[in-house]
Amino acid sequence: MSAGARRGAAVARWIAARIGSALLVVWVVATLVFFALRLSGDPLEAILGGPGSQAGPEAVEHAIAQYGLDRPLAVQYLVQLRDIATLQLGDSYARRQPVIDLLGAHLPPTLLLAVLALALAWILTVAGALVQAVSRGRVGAVVGAAMRGLEIVASVAPQFWLGAVLIVLFASTLGWLPATSSGSQPAALVLPVVTLAIPIAGFLSQVSRDALDDADRAPFAVTARARGASEARVLLRHTLRHAALPALSLSGWAFGSLLSGAVVVEVLFARPGLGRLLQEAALQRDVPVVIGAVAVVAVLYVAVVIATDALELVVDPRLRGPRPGALSAPTAGVGS
Known part of the structure; x- marks a missing residue:
């Protein structure tokens, strides 16, 4: 292999390593934040407008189904990772706007x-x-x-x-x-x-x-x-x-x-x-x-x-x- 080819392969490995490190950092951070927020309280409260919300049973059921809160926590976590990977971050619970916006x-x-x-x-x-x-x-x-x-x-x-x-x-x-x-x-x-x-x-x-x-x-x-x-x-x-x-x-x-x-x-x-x-x-x-x-x-x-x-x-x-x-x-x- 020529010196130029070796150099190109080394550059490709370096770039791949940096991309891998970026993905690892995002995964670790997203994981820590997801579970820390879930441990701090039920997100359903934020979806329904915060403490003291007067949402009825139908609104509660609709919110649970819409945001997948009836699924196991592990499934919700995997769905969140998928959304991050595809840049489909969903809507804000509190602001009702797309997160990407x-x-x-x-x-x-x-x-x-x-x-x-x-x-x-x-x-x-x-x-x-x-x-x-x-x-x-x-x-x-x-x-x-x-x-x-x-x-x-x-x-x-x-x-x-x-x-x-x-x-x-x-x-x-x-x-x-x-x-x-x-x-x-x-x-x-x-x-x-x-x-x-x-x-x-x-x-x-x-x-x-x-x-x-x-x-x-x-x-x-x-x-x-x-x-x-x-x-x-x-x-x-x-x-x-x-x-x-x-x-x-x-x-x-x-x-x-x-x-x-x-x-x-x-x-x-x-x-x-x-x-x-x-x-x-x-x-x-x-x-x-x-x-x-x-x-x-x-x-x-x-x-x-x-x-x-x-x-x-x-x-x-x-x-x-x-x-x-x-x-x-x-x-x-x-x-x-």
Whole structure:
């Protein structure tokens, strides 16, 4: 077999493995959500309009037959998996609308929020790495200590607390930004995006700072300085790329964290989106909506992880080996 054929087969195996992992994630998530919601109560109550419903016996029998609630639980579970596989998610119990339409309407605002927050987190991370790299001597030690403290505080700050502080400071006290983001104006996105981005930026900054320290002492950086390269050139050509690799490999996890954090942020800022829809559906035990929303989030997470793996190939030439399995190799350093 030629080298090109072997490479093609390896790529096909890598793609098949990623598709298999995506299907596995969706199956596990859908299974956990289905049984957790059933253990929390009877979905018939949600179908009939919630607690205190005055539905008569005929309405109850019709709802049981329509949604297959008279079948064994195992059969209902298999039917739910079949519906997910065929994208036939059914209708919402509470809203009486097709689940696919609800997801289509609520997903774009959440994706916009997550993408902007991830971009801002990366901007803050790179800015922090640049400040650290250009700070030398005693000033550099003070700046480094201050930044480490800020990174720790940012990474552990609860989003609901951080969002509340931002609302009090910038909306209630200063009046610079709106406290809710139900409208379409760009200013309404600022506080939710900052609330989501700061904890992620704190975590990514800690990872990249350690990598930048290692790269600064690495032989390729020392050699570049010995050849007369300026600190700016060493930073931009060598050490900054090295520092970005560990944070880049965690961007898939960061995006998944942003999607989960959207539940808190969208409720806090009264922002329409998938997170708020999921929170309301969970309270109403709206099984089709919850399972559909969680399945979409799981697929998005896996897709972003795959994209991150592919992006690492562009940034780190060492990963462009003979087989795509090298995507999961450690990113311990980058040569010149």
